[in-house]
Amino acid sequence: MAELTPMLKQYQAIKEKHQNELLFFRLGDFYELFGEDAKEASRILNIVLTARHKGTAHETPMCGIPYHALNNYLSKLIKAGKRVAICEQLSDPTLPGIVKREVIRVITPGTTLDEAGLNDKNNNYIVSLVCHKNYWGLAVADLTTGEFKMMETGDQDILKSELFRLSPAEVIIPTILANEEKNQKFFQTLRNVNTYNLSAFDDPYRILTTHFQTKNLQSFGVENLRLGIEAAGILLAYLKETQKTDLKHISKVLRYTSGTYMVLDEATIRNLELFNTSFTGEYRGSLLSVLDKTLTNLGGRMLRRWLLLPLLNEDEINYRQEAVKEFLSQSNVASDVREQIKNIADLERLIGRIGCNKANPRDLVGLRMSLENIPRIKNILTGCTSKRLQNVSTELGDHKILTEYLNQSILDEPSALLSDGGIIKDGYNEQLDELRQISKGGKDWLLNYQAQEIERTKINTLKVRFNRIFGYYIEITNSNLNQVPEDYTRKQTLVNGERFTTPELKEYEEKILGAEERIIKLEQQIFVEVLEKVTQHFVEIQKAADAVAELDVLLNFAQIAGEYNYVCPEINSNGVIDIKNGRHPVIERFISEPYVPNDLELNHEKNEFILLTGPNMSGKSSFLRQAALISLLMQMGSFVPAEKANLCVVDRIFTRVGASDNLSQGVSTFMAEMQEAANILNNATRDSLIILDELGRGTSTYDGVSIAWSIIEYIHNHLGAKTLFATHYHELTEVIAKLERTENYCVAVSENDGRVVFLHKILKGASSESYGIEVARLAGLPEELIDRAKEILLSLEKKIAIKAPNQALQGSLPLQLNSKEQAVVRKIGELNIDELTPLEALQKMAELKEKL
Template sequence: MGARLMRDWLVQPLGDPAAASARHDAVAALIEEPGRLETLRESLRRLGDLERAAARVGLSQARPGELVGLRTALAVLPELRVELAASPSQLLAALGEQVDALDDLKADLAATLADEPPVLFGPGAIRAGCDVELDEARQLARGAKEVLGELEAQERSRTGISNLRIRYNRVFGYAFEVSRSNLDRVPSEWVRRQTLTGAERFVTQELEELERRITTAEARADERERELFAALLERCAARASRVAATARAAAAVDVLCSFADRARRANYRRPRLVAGPRIRLVASRHPVVEELSRAPFVPNDVDLDGDSRQIVVLTGPNMGGKSTYLRQVALAVIMARAGSFVPAEEAEIGEIDRVFTRVGAADDLARGESTFMVEMTEVASILRHATRSSLVMLDEVGRGTATFDGLSLAWAVVEALHDAPNGEPGPLVLFATHYHELTDLAERLDRVVNASVAVKEWQGSVLFLHRVVAGPSDRSYGIHVAKLAGVPDGVCLRAQEVLRQLERQELKVLEAAAPGPQQVQLGLFPPVEDALLERLRKLEVERLTPIEALNLLAELKREAGE
């Protein structure tokens, strides 16, 4: 019951900070009173799935076993109301007022339904003493069966057949069953009704009369019991809306109790809801990875601000934790706005209207869309709908196509998100990428900053620290990750050779990556060939970043042409 509502809260977080703060107040109150929290959780466990019971009752489709569960749940409601009314939280007290004790329904079920009815409808569903006509029919059927036992004992004594039994068959009804060894003792007035492999069955006029009485009484009892059960379902259906309202209130209490229990056990903290586009998390953690991982989770800080730190370009190696970092930030925002505490030491969550994500790789074979097509479709939707109050998570946009195409698209997407069409700042953005050229955007755009995932090289291997630090990363360590994945050493060595060759190649790249005319610095003196050669001899290629190498090559080519 609470699980369904929790999903709704997470899918549709609250935009109203006052409503979210009321949920935070309720969670805080429950954390401060662990005894009340445990009492409420125990009551909710005994309450069962009241929401599903309300739906079944409303459709008049409830079975006797389900009505027993409803009757048990109704007995819990009074104590639930008392606990909620005593809570210092206004929200919990209001939810307690919404819990209807449903005393009339509880009394009706107690008076009509048997203590232990069959799970499916059948004889014994209605309590004895509930209806005079039903009791008479049951008594008549029960009395006739007692007479059957007396008749069996009487005929056994009269005929001398020690193993004589009265048997029942749906087709032939009641009959005396006599083994073949005792057929010579069967009285002449008995009428043969059925022949079996090792016995035969006989009837008498008295036995047939008893059978008619039993059949009539049982049929009448069954008919009356069905009428009474149908009437009970109708009375329950008339109260279904009250049951549903109570179920909704109980579900909300269930979610708030789950939030409080999780926050208390996992050391979550209450977020502060502030105005404007702003996200600040201190020592934030991913709630799912932290729970499932055997190793201690490495917390990280987050600082996004619409005025100064609007876009963070996050670089670093594969397996460094970039995607986890993006996800934990998005989860913290959603959890805070849903009313939960967040996995962090401190948290400030601003006005976030929507969370957009472009994370992971997936195709749509049914619609004939490739991974890159799906990626671009989602990016297009983000660019069209994201506002200044939105949070955008982009993970390696552009990787599904050629290198320069992907880099160009990623560059243009960052520029488009930096400034809205009206000239105002765009949404808050976390952009994880392996395109190290994008780190130059921090020098070109005012509200773009660089961050990277720290690594440590040790004896030819790489240690992933999973720590997000300020500044760009200079390498992706893809070959090291390939080694960790078990790629043969020969392949990795060859990859290193190819990498060195590619880094030394002369690449043609336009300098005018940013909007506006390209500014060219003219030399004061005409260059000479010897000077160019001397510069190349002193050049340390291994220390150059790709963008620095490209700029240098363009400059040398320009000087040589002049």
């Protein structure tokens, strides 16, 4: 068998180290993929699959892409969850021998910097998990912004909620954890889980202290988080190994706990439709789609974080609200700040690119121009009195030294590519200025030389030109070839003429091209030095980025408060939720008719638990959700959609809404309901807000009533949490009448000529009818069906046998029963259902089932 070529041997040696990645192997102007990598990439990228050494023993599948189109293809592979290793040529391919090649970075879903694959207003998080005796350490980073945090928890439900909130693009776990049977189902719910292990000589604590250049981690407040440190050390090592850089933009690690913010679990984020609608999964129609009028990507990402991390500290909430109030009252200040922050680039991702050695010259211009806006913003904020705006003004910082340095070093309009030159200003580097003078002088000489040769040869059309293949040459048309001097050496023959050179032209060519080549190399060297200087300012730039983001979000809150007629809620510490004419923040933006507002009062004295009855489409669910959303908005620091609001801080918002299967995990509708209910009952406190919408519909009526009844009693007697419970089960109004701190409420209905109009107004008292048939009519069911339903309902209400419709119309035969079944039917007919309690009904059903 023939031996492999040196190039393929080199490829195989590198591929051996990157078996889990698609290896992009640089060959000239292309990246090539071989073997199984080529098959997979060609399928995902829809590019042609060919073969190398076709028809030989070493025939190998192959595909390739142009090197300049790399980013376009990378985004498709990353979206498909693939890992890509970029192998570059590191030596001059024109020299003898095989070209030196190395993997310069590994790109994964959690480490991509490609703008085409990133959402501007979403973080791209990567998470590292470790576990010891059911206690978890979690570290999270966003490579694109430098964010780096850690936490620990012994509660897997908290862990799951945190992972759902973060929605990481990639999760890193040690192999030993990946192999544990008990966590297999949990890991299957996560995206792009990869294993990564430190070597026996690597210590997570030392990895962190070495990176941050500190003796310990006390200054970050994480010194005692053993599992958090382990997760963070693994994650930082993984990021450095894949990026092959120092990652200086990761300048700190923060500790955070679930007790700092309100925890929003998966069910609540989904049921309140914070980011996507439940029905279509679309962004439009979500709470964020209504709230987000931010002007910068920085602000957009911070708004999303604030939405997922509502505050628990009253003072912090008040600080935000005071800032919003000041922007509302000082409209000229708000307008001026808004005009300035519109001109600020995405500073976080910009320094992320610098930290990962992916910045281009124009990034530095964007950085300079953005930082030059900071003094103007600070000047506008000078007269502000709210504590938060004063703090933000301070945090914006002073960047005069850096902006002056960038102004001196980088051209105002540099080339986009480093390889093109044209980056550094004249006067910044003496050696560069000298080379440019040589180059410029040489070009002047060429113009003079052309004039000299025209005079000498008397060929007026003679041109001295240049291209990258043939260098400098003299071009003469065919009609003038008889006038060419003897010292001209033919270089190339064309259809319409010929190209020549001379000893004198060749000498100057070498001088000019040598200078230009040295100019580009020197500019590249200086650019790297400038980047290094910028990294020394990362901490203050990141602080400024945070301050700009906060300004953007506070301005955003002020804008929507003004446009949407929101009010500043008062905050109480008495456990009271008192809303006058509250509105649903999303629905009111998407309906043509005026939204019907409603009052709500919840407290621990008489209105701790509200049971809301009424038909579908009457507004029950909207009322429940708007109560939760108003509380959520308040704890973000926003104003709220109401005429007036006095709200307490809630520690959690729990929601159990509608009926849904989780078939992928083998969970039925009823089981899903019960699991969500169990989560609420196990984790809610007296300071929580519970929203229950149609609990118990996933089973039989009596089972559902019984379970809902007992849950009402449990919440009332054991939890004491403020609760809104919407139901179709009118039987539940009886239990409310027996409990102390509960009230029955219903949705107002108007009846006219047998037709029902839902008024969407919430009133005290219980609903006596369900109006299900009217809902069916509104839904557009055929009139014949509606009439038949009314006939059946009337028969049921009169407790007489339902008269079957015309046999031909029905199209089916009467059901034939055996003797046992007939006996059970007789027993059912003898029952007086109105006198049975839910428990007695369940017992009777069990007895009858035994007879069958």
